[in-house]
Amino acid sequence: MAEQTPIYIQIHDEMKRKIEENIWKIGDRIPSERELSIQFGVSRMTLRQAIQNLSDEGILERKVGSGTYVANQKVQEKMTGTTSFTEIMLSQGRTPSSKVTSYFVTSPSSSEIEKLRLHEKQQVLRMERIRYADGVPICFEIASIPEYLINHFTKEAITTSFYRILEDEGYKIGRANQTISATIASEKIADFLNIKRGEAVLRLRQTSFFEDGTPFEYVRTQYVGSRFEFYLEK
Template sequence: MGKETPIYIQIHNQMRKDIEEGVWKVGERIPSERDLALQFKVSRMTLRQAVQTLVDEGILERKVGSGTYVSSKKVQESMVGIASFTDIMLSQGKKPTSKTISYHVKSASVSEAENLKLTEETLVLRMERIRYADDLPICFEVATIPFNLVEHLSKLEITRSLYKALENEKGLRVGHAEQTVSAMLASERIAEYLEIKRGEAILRLKQISYSTEGLPFEYVRSQYVGERFEFYLEKNK
């Protein structure tokens, strides 16, 4: 090993290379610190520094009472621009699917009317769905759309890809979105839907989607599994 680079960084680099080359697979537990220290012929303190650096980078994750594992790659969504869940999944090489929990037409609630700039008597389509990536539940979503925009669309078209259906049938082009993200704990109902434990950390997203003409056409409340999804910000120069 070289003299200039700290030993723990050299070990970090080798372990990262091993992970990238598939020596340890995603979700696999790595050897104990004792075994790795023997393998690299360093003290456990030095080895622990290397592992902690990989944990800090999100490459490894510690599980209390279980060990250290290669992290699963999280699905990411940029907070700049707007894209459908389907497009986000496809862009990351994942298979998107959905399970519809409820689907009905009703009068807009106070919050739905306010966010979509409607009167409370206006009819809206409200649907609840579980969204999956490669059959793993990513989020529970409640979406509200003015009914006049979708009344001639089939349930299949709407649930498969709303944005594409609106563009093809209505000529409505997606513009921008207003998004608010906060942290919360999963309720018993949401935990069951997302196959996690009650009280686990989840990300709550509220989004109002606008057409290129400035028309609010979708109000979404989503709850994402914190360990499987992350948002990232892009800053324009």
């Protein structure tokens, strides 16, 4: 005889259905625990188990002193292969945009020389920008690109469709090495990303390679932790 599904799981599934069917929309405050416990005919303890599960899944978001809300869906990046920010946004139905805060060609730092396998006399394009999804700031990015790769491209092409123009030129984009760590936002980053100074951010360092193993981009990015998540796929 099949074991009956626990009550809190049934409530979890029903609440999730309301969200998926847009009965409760993103950003909506859901009814209070008292109202929901009456509605489902269960104790508040049982109801809290369902809400906690939905919170753990990132579907609901609890705000102290305010209530529980349907969470804004986080932008996700699968940590396999090399995919541009623009492609990630478009694949999730988001509108990508960016604001360039700094753009110049310069001598490479020691880390840029190492990551991009450059000679000291070679130069890099160093570009800083804020990247957005549907107008909401998601991350602040510093990208370093060997100057010899892009000296015949326009600034607009590089800042809006870098990966595409590389592929149009016949380059085959391959793997990426990624390192993630947690840190807190500095005053500059907090201002760029419209968050509080000291708020948690995810820091990603990524070196991207062509299929032949040549590195073509070294990026340091800080993501707003509440707006972005990475996931692994084996």
